[in-house]
Amino acid sequence: MIGKIKGKLVEIEGNVGLIETTSGLSYNVFLPPTIIAHYQSPTTIDLYTYLQVREDALMLFGFESKATYKLFLQLISVSGVGPKTAFGIISFTNPEKLTKAVKENDIDYFIKVPGLGKKMAMKIILELSQKIKENFSLEKMYLSEEDKMVVDALVSLGFKAQQVKKILPKIPKNLSVEERIKKALQMVK
Helix, strand or coil: CCCEEEEEEEEEECCEEEEECCCCCEEEEECCHHHHHCCCCCEEEEEEEEEEECCCCEEEEEECCHHHHHHHHHHHCCCCCCHHHHHHHHHHCCHHHHHHHHHCCCHHHHHCCCCCCHHHHHHHHHHHHHHCCCCCCHHHHCCCHHHHHHHHHHHHCCCCHHHHHHHHHHCCCCCCHHHHHHHHHHHCC
16 A cells, blocks of 8 residues: 655646656656645655555545545545545545534535535535534435525525524524524524
């Protein structure tokens, strides 16, 4: 297993970088956009890596930090999420934002990731919330028609949808839509 690579990043083609080590070996490594954006030829880099062994190929994925690498490992432990999908998620975000999105059951955050659908986003939140010991709530992910009306009303008044969704569980469900909007307006400031 190749756990870490240190060497010169000598060229980049797409999202794959060629890293030349001091021993003379060069490795093709999938790189996140953060590395590619700061690329200056040649640059010495030190990456944590994950080696995917397939029948037809060996693929190396590179990570700048151990936290990102550990998050990647958690993502590939979710059934249906392969290394390329997990790497796409990692490339789109950072560990803090992703963990926050899982804790808040923020399905909209995951849907913004290219190639991720609603079902896979829900599966990721469910499985990762159990791994990071957070309370998962299906109710927080699905909004009733009344909740959608409350969110739409407050968004039209200039509030952020995510801000409104956070307070919805605190509003009694037995109130009318108008009363829930008034209550939400009192709580959102």
